[in-house]
Amino acid sequence: MNFCLRQFNFFPIPLVKLVAPRDVVFECGPKCGCGPDCGNRVSQCGIKYKLQVFRMPDKGWAVRTLEKIPEGAPVCEYIGTLKRSDEVENDTDNSYFFEIDCKQTINEIEGRERRLCHVPLPTSSSVDTETTETEPEFCIDAGSYGNVARFINHSCEPNLFVQCVLSGHHDIRLARVVLFAATDICPYQELTYDYGYQLDSVIGADGNIKHMSCHCGEPNCRKRLY
Numbered sequence: 001m002n003f004c005l006r007q008f009n010f011f012p013i014p015l016v017k018l019v020a021p022r023d024v025v026f027e028c029g030p031k032c033g034c035g036p037d038c039g040n041r042v043s044q045c046g047i048k049y050k051l052q053v054f055r056m057p058d059k060g061w062a063v064r065t066l067e068k069i070p071e072g073a074p075v076c077e078y079i080g081t082l083k084r085s086d087e088v089e090n091d092t093d094n095s096y097f098f099e100i101d102c103k104q105t106i107n108e109i110e111g112r113e114r115r116l117c118h119v120p121l122p123t124s125s126s127v128d129t130e131t132t133e134t135e136p137e138f139c140i141d142a143g144s145y146g147n148v149a150r151f152i153n154h155s156c157e158p159n160l161f162v163q164c165v166l167s168g169h170h171d172i173r174l175a176r177v178v179l180f181a182a183t184d185i186c187p188y189q190e191l192t193y194d195y196g197y198q199l200d201s202v203i204g205a206d207g208n209i210k211h212m213s214c215h216c217g218e219p220n221c222r223k224r225l226y
């Protein structure tokens with residue numbers, strides 16, 4: 001059951017908004033018996049807003065919206081190939097990797113901060129949020145297969161937020177990653193989310209800490225992505 005969704009428009013396709021980010025959102029899935037029109041499949045309806053990939057001088061490709069996106073609306077899922085993080089840690093180009101960090105975020109480990117508006121998971125939940133060292137972690141690699149989400153840049157003051165979503169199963173290590181509007185977004189605004197890197201956490205093949213400058217341009221920019 002999902003307790004944080006509010007329907008705000010009935011025609012032609014019911015649009016639903018996420019009132020606040022949660023550690024994890026449960027949606028209906030293949031085992032629920034409901035259909036694709038179920039109101040609890042918000043992030044499974046595909047991309048609803050006209051988005052445009054464009055080029056920026058200092059950040060490469062970027063994404064903007066061509067129409068207004070209301071606060072709380074689902075924008076797109078981060079799509080790619082699911083990979084074990086330990087099998088790609090030596091890959092030199094990780095620009096399109098998205099670490100599925102719901103478990104780390106919930107447990108506030110590795111410098112992660114809990115996402116806004118945390119509510120405890122139901123005690124009856126079968127979701128396992130404990131972390132063990134032996135368990136593999138996973139990431140989504142959008143390097144050779146993906147959608148528009150792979151072109152969305154980082155900002156220190158973003159207009160999207162990351163929401164972990166569970167639908168077909170309860171394994172939080174394999175949660176789907178969906179980007180929602182954190183605020184009302186006007187046409188032609190660039191879409192951004194916080195990549196959430198901890199500074200000095202990225203190590204290069206030579207064993208040295210890698211740095212990447214941030215060009216988000218926000219007044220409170222942290223100056224580095226990592």
Ligand SMILES: C[S@@+](CC[C@H](N)C(=O)[O-])C[C@H]1O[C@@H](n2cnc3c(N)ncnc32)[C@H](O)[C@@H]1O
Binds near residue numbers: 059061062150151153
């Ligand atoms: C997921 S890709 C985003 C799309 C990318 N701009 C492109 O041209 O394909 C992530 C990469 O974009 C660049 N990038 C994203 N946000 C940035 C920012 N705020 N400042 C500088 N570079 C950024 C970095 O090169 C980063 O590794």
